[in-house]
Amino acid sequence: MSDVIVIGSGVIGTSIAYHLARDGANVTLLDQAFDAATKPAATWASAGGLRSQGRHAEDQPITKLAAARWKTLSEELDADLEVSFGGHLHIAETESEVPVIEQRFASDTAAGLPIEKVEGNRLRAIAPALTENAIVGAYTAGDGQAHPGRTARAFARAAARLGTKTIFGQAATVKMDGGKASGVVLADGTILSSGQLILATGAWSIDLLSKLGIALPLRWRGLQMLLSDMAEKMLAPTVTAVGRNLSLKQTPSGEFMIGGRWIAAPAPTGIGSNCVDAHVARQWSGAAAILPALRSRKLAQAWSGVEAQSIDSLPFIGRTRIGGLYLAAGFSNHGFQISPQIGACVASDILTGQEPLLAPFAPHRHDGIDPAKVSAFIAESIAC
Ligand SMILES: Cc1cc2nc3c(=O)[nH]c(=O)nc-3n(C[C@H](O)[C@H](O)[C@H](O)COP(=O)(O)OP(=O)(O)OC[C@H]3O[C@@H](n4cnc5c(N)ncnc54)[C@H](O)[C@@H]3O)c2cc1C
Numbered sequence: 001m002s003d004v005i006v007i008g009s010g011v012i013g014t015s016i017a018y019h020l021a022r023d024g025a026n027v028t029l030l031d032q033a034f035d036a037a038t039k040p041a042a043t044w045a046s047a048g049g050l051r052s053q054g055r056h057a058e059d060q061p062i063t064k065l066a067a068a069r070w071k072t073l074s075e076e077l078d079a080d081l082e083v084s085f086g087g088h089l090h091i092a093e094t095e096s097e098v099p100v101i102e103q104r105f106a107s108d109t110a111a112g113l114p115i116e117k118v119e120g121n122r123l124r125a126i127a128p129a130l131t132e133n134a135i136v137g138a139y140t141a142g143d144g145q146a147h148p149g150r151t152a153r154a155f156a157r158a159a160a161r162l163g164t165k166t167i168f169g170q171a172a173t174v175k176m177d178g179g180k181a182s183g184v185v186l187a188d189g190t191i192l193s194s195g196q197l198i199l200a201t202g203a204w205s206i207d208l209l210s211k212l213g214i215a216l217p218l219r220w221r222g223l224q225m226l227l228s229d230m231a232e233k234m235l236a237p238t239v240t241a242v243g244r245n246l247s248l249k250q251t252p253s254g255e256f257m258i259g260g261r262w263i264a265a266p267a268p269t270g271i272g273s274n275c276v277d278a279h280v281a282r283q284w285s286g287a288a289a290i291l292p293a294l295r296s297r298k299l300a301q302a303w304s305g306v307e308a309q310s311i312d313s314l315p316f317i318g319r320t321r322i323g324g325l326y327l328a329a330g331f332s333n334h335g336f337q338i339s340p341q342i343g344a345c346v347a348s349d350i351l352t353g354q355e356p357l358l359a360p361f362a363p364h365r366h367d368g369i370d371p372a373k374v375s376a377f378i379a380e381s382i383a384c
Helices: 011-022 060-070 073-077 095-110 120-126 148-161 202-211 277-290 292-296 339-352 356-361 371-379
Strands: 002-007 027-031 088-092 116-119 136-140 165-168 172-177 180-186 191-199 218-230 238-241 247-250 255-266 299-310 316-319 325-329
Touching: 002 011, 002 180, 011 027, 011 148, 011 325, 011 339, 027 148, 060 073, 060 339, 060 356, 073 148, 088 095, 088 120, 095 116, 095 136, 116 120, 120 136, 148 165, 172 191, 172 202, 191 202, 191 339, 202 218, 202 299, 202 325, 218 277, 255 277, 277 292, 277 299, 316 339, 316 356, 325 339, 339 356
Parallel strands: 002 027, 002 191, 027 165, 088 238, 191 325
Antiparallel strands: 088 136, 116 136, 172 180, 180 191, 218 255, 218 299, 238 247, 247 255, 316 325
């Protein structure tokens, strides 16, 4: 019997398993896939941006702690996570967009984040290859990027070195006994018992929860990413823009990675998604409008992965109404940056019974919400 079973080896489940094992728990980590962070999981698809600016107020304390963790995480996990700190730059291209930058600058400064409002020569020095149309930006020099798949696998392997048992290639369902979650049943019929079961199951959480009679305002969507061929290094920060669905960065090996919440088509069956050609074209041209050098580059790869999104864009983290069942899902397209600290906080919550930083994310915080609102949220088609 394990103290804790974690279902899901994306970056959230693996971080939780690592921190629990580090803090002395006897842990089992499971995934239906053959390794941590595989297609079509969010962690596999993720852009890997480490952005501390423009976060929800509820996220900010964890974001700050996570930003500090990223500085030494490769050493801590003894793995190359491809972490780099080129900053994050959020730009306005028109006068009417400038107040959005000013608002972000004011609220993040008030929250104690080291953020700079940049324009003119300072803006050009940070990102000389950007369009002349970028007139002002909010810049956080300490932000950066890392490799999500490597990070999840490094957490899983570090957890295993600390004694965590890892089981891949078997889907798990929750085993109930006397109204409580007592463990899991694996696809081959094996039963594993645990004192505490954690669902870190991303987009799959909705179905697992509904089988247990838990309905939360959660939906899943496929999001698509593009990668160019390799180019000379010319872009240090990750760039986002007020007026565009865009996140643009250059990887340490020179490719341009283009995201920005472009929706992919749901797979015909099951949980998965496929890139939409029309979105690929507009995603690429939007990035090329910001970085003219992209016009002479080629698209090398396009992919999409699935992510669970909550109605308020905040994750659901904490004990559910079912005894023994803990949830950590719904990271709503911005869970990678906070993943190291989410693992630390969940371990502390499980092992000590309290973690104040997780209070805003209580799974049942929307109890009593108008069902019509939830239906509209779930059915909403997100135009790009
Ligand atoms: C395209 C894209 C770009 C993104 N870019 C960024 C970014 O730049 N910065 C940022 O901070 N965040 C970003 N995000 C968000 C971030 O990547 C996610 O919030 C994070 O990866 C979520 O991790 P997870 O572990 O919760 O879920 P997942 O990575 O989806 O992992 C869930 C795992 O659970 C397993 N599982 C599910 N059900 C079962 C079962 N029954 N039995 C066994 N295993 C099961 C799945 O196989 C899967 O491996 C992005 C997301 C996407 C999709």
